[in-house]
Amino acid sequence: DAGVIQSPRHEVTEMGQEVTLRCKPISGHDYLFWYRQTMMRGLELLIYFNNNVPIDDSGMPEDRFSAKMPNASFSTLKIQPSEPRDSAVYFCASSTRTGRGAQHFGDGTRLSIL
Amino acid sequence: SQQGEEDPQALSIQEGENATMNCSYKTSINNLQWYRQNSGRGLVHLILIRSNEREKHSGRLRVTLDTSKKSSSLLITASRAADTASYFCATAGRGGADGLTFGKGTHLIIQP
Numbered sequence: 001d002a003g004v005i006q007s008p009r010h011e012v013t014e015m016g017q018e019v020t021l022r023c024k025p026i027s028g029h030d031y032l033f034w035y036r037q038t039m040m041r042g043l044e045l046l047i048y049f050n051n052n053v054p055i056d057d058s059g060m061p062e063d064r065f066s067a068k069m070p071n072a073s074f075s076t077l078k079i080q081p082s083e084p085r086d087s088a089v090y091f092c093a094s095s096t097r098t099g100r101g102a103q104h105f106g107d108g109t110r111l112s113i114l
Numbered sequence: 115s116q117q118g119e120e121d122p123q124a125l126s127i128q129e130g131e132n133a134t135m136n137c138s139y140k141t142s143i144n145n146l147q148w149y150r151q152n153s154g155r156g157l158v159h160l161i162l163i164r165s166n167e168r169e170k171h172s173g174r175l176r177v178t179l180d181t182s183k184k185s186s187s188l189l190i191t192a193s194r195a196a197d198t199a200s201y202f203c204a205t206a207g208r209g210g211a212d213g214l215t216f217g218k219g220t221h222l223i224i225q226p
Binding site for chain 2: 048056
């Protein structure tokens with residue numbers, strides 16, 4: 001079975017531009033998580049969904065960040081407008097049945113905002 | 115805020131030696147998990163230990179959990195060059211929201 005698929009793998013854009021990151025979770029997984037990883041702050045949970053419904057978005061840093069999950073096989077994380085401090089690696093992960101079990105991660109999107 | 119804190123931050127050993135990494139956390143947990151991350155890749159789940167378990171094995175991995183000290187350790191025996199990676203502990207809380215809280219990781223280098 002295919003793992004979690006994220007696109008693009010790398011994104012370089014100028015500040016002020018809109019950025020959209022995409023994720024396809026593992027089929028049948030009920031939970032989807034978005035994380036951000038930086039050297040300074042480590043891995044931070046931004047938001048997670050259960051059965052396509054956003055459950056906890058308390059980790060979203062600002063209103064510039066938004067996430068959607070229109071169906072069970074697709075989610076997006078959008079940053080508008082982007083700023084240099086948003087530069088990080090963004091990971092999507094999914095898990096089955098419980099939000100506290102093993103999570104399966106994609107290979108991430110490395111985002112650089114110039 | 116970070117729940118888990120790994121120790122040491124970096125570890126370099128010779129191939130064939132055992133590697134031990136530690137993790138401390140602050141609040142009550144449902145379970146604790148260990149993940150590996152190779153450079154440029156996503157995290158890979160290694161092992162999960164529940165709060166009522168004290169020790170768990172998986173291949174060359176041994177995990178212990180001491181809930182009274184709020185700490186866990188990951189032992190990798192007979193290390194190989196391919197074990198070179200960053201290792202993270204993650205905790206799942208008892209109540210409240212789902213999801214995991216990750217530490218900042220231990221970077222392990224296995225010298226051939």
